[in-house]
Amino acid sequence: MGRILFAFTHGTYLDAYSKKWRLYADTLNDAAMCIEIALPLFKNYTTFALCVSTVMKAIVGVAGGATRAAMTQHHAIRGNMADVTAKDSAQETAVNLIASFTALFIISVLGNSLTIFLIMMILHIIFNYFAVRAVCLRTLNEPRFLQAIDIYLKQEMIASPCEINRKEPIIFYQLGPNLLDLKLCGFQIRLGSSLKELVKDSPKFSLYQNVQEVYRDRKYAIFPRVNKRKMHVVIKENASTDDILCSYFHSVLLSIIICVINDYQLPSSKNDGEPRPFAQVCQTLQSAEWSREPSDYPKARREFIYEPTQDLIRYVDKIVQKEWRRVRGGLLATGWDLSKHLLMVDEWRIIDNNKKSDRTQRDNFSSIMECAKIVSFGEAICKNDFPVNLSETEKQMADAVIQDNLNKKKN
Known part of the structure; x- marks a missing residue:
């Protein structure tokens, strides 16, 4: 439901503000991980916390996927979206592999520390901000x-x-x-x-x-x-x-x-x-x-x-x-x-x-100009007096506005 509602209410904004929603998606993903890690602290509200984190990850999936497509379209200046997408996927795989080895090294040297986790999460958001800021989009929003x-x-x-x-x-x-x-x-x-x-x-x-x-x-x-x-x-x-x-x-x-x-x-x-x-x-x-x-x-x-x-x-x-x-x-x-x-x-x-x-x-x-003219003159006329070129919806609209104006005058 979270995925559907988010796509319905914010789908049109993902193209226009792709950099903003790309950064929001990364931040929401980190926040969802924090909630899941902190589940032992909310023993009486585990179900609610899991629902919140699941909704946040659903939003991350929609926003992240949509903004990635928008960024790929920007980078494919020669119309080679398939080539750019393939190279982006390969680059992501290589980065994740290096990140896995780095994480194992940090855990083995510094141990399992909540402080290290928070520092890494903050650095992740900061570096994502600089990465988004470095993107130069040539289309006007x-x-x-x-x-x-x-x-x-x-x-x-x-x-x-x-x-x-x-x-x-x-x-x-x-x-x-x-x-x-x-x-x-x-x-x-x-x-x-x-x-x-x-x-x-x-x-x-x-x-x-x-x-x-x-x-x-x-x-x-x-x-x-x-x-x-x-x-x-x-x-x-x-x-x-x-x-x-x-x-x-x-x-x-x-x-x-x-x-x-x-x-x-x-x-x-x-x-x-x-x-x-x-x-x-x-x-x-x-x-x-x-x-x-x-x-x-x-x-x-x-x-x-x-x-x-x-x-x-x-x-x-x-x-x-x-x-x-x-x-x-x-x-x-x-x-x-x-x-x-x-x-x-x-x-x-x-x-x-x-x-x-x-x-x-x-x-x-x-x-509609004819409706405005009738309403402006303030003539309380019946529907049969409307111009013949008006549709039934436009007649109802003009009649409603006329009645509203008459009620205001009476009050």
Whole structure:
């Protein structure tokens, strides 16, 4: 059960954060061995302790095997995965053989000591950390891409894969309030969000209309949730890897600028020493009245008091159109592999009205826009008055939101 539940809940993270989970697997394996050795101390809880250690070893099996496959794919730069796998297995056998003789020598000289065991276990974790830190992955995941963008905005240069990998957070990424995206751009970025869920959360038609006009020619659309400090990216069905990477870069720039117009300063928007182009743009937008409008959310639900105007969203889109070509060329020139990515993207996609699909995780943009328009006007109409191009699910969604708004007004 532990193996199944772990694969179901964390399977999608093993590719994106292979170094982190490789280190976690080694640490869990050592912890499971410690529990088994300490079983005589838990005579009344032997069954429980064995269950815990078994679950931990099951997680080690899933995480270790999956991350090993990811690492092998990285090392097989010529597509020779079978050759790399065979040599890795042979190397592991040789290392285990040497380790067995070394262990026999240590036991015969130093004896059976718990102190020696603890020292060896700590050294094992430390050496595994340095081994994982030495791996230089050339595919962009979220922490590597964020750091590359941060260096570009501060220094007007693209860092190499090895430089970024040396600084990549491995242990504490995604833990606690100091998330890397919140720290560097002030917002949490969600790729592949459901437009239907966004309409339920904020049925404001003007926002969706503005976004649709700005991103009409793009394969994605960005919906800022200023009150929650989240940036939702809605992706079209035919979006490529380049479109997804561009959407993330676009979201980071828009997030930083929204923070600036709310007088929330980030390191990338400050002029430290020599003036930087992006920092100068941020300072100009901070004093521009056309870049902001008051937020409609109650004070109790928001941290920022201003939302971006349509003019600001369009202005940032023009900046991204120019800058992404430079960033993409720089990433390719420094050795990054942009043929694929390791960003965490949800499965929701937008399809055109004239395309039909049997897949369930799809959003019809025009139909949901019509729902948002109805909800925004606050008209308590019956289902028969909905546009004929709405599906039954979309009618139920719009009707539910309308009833919710009416109940709020009564209260």
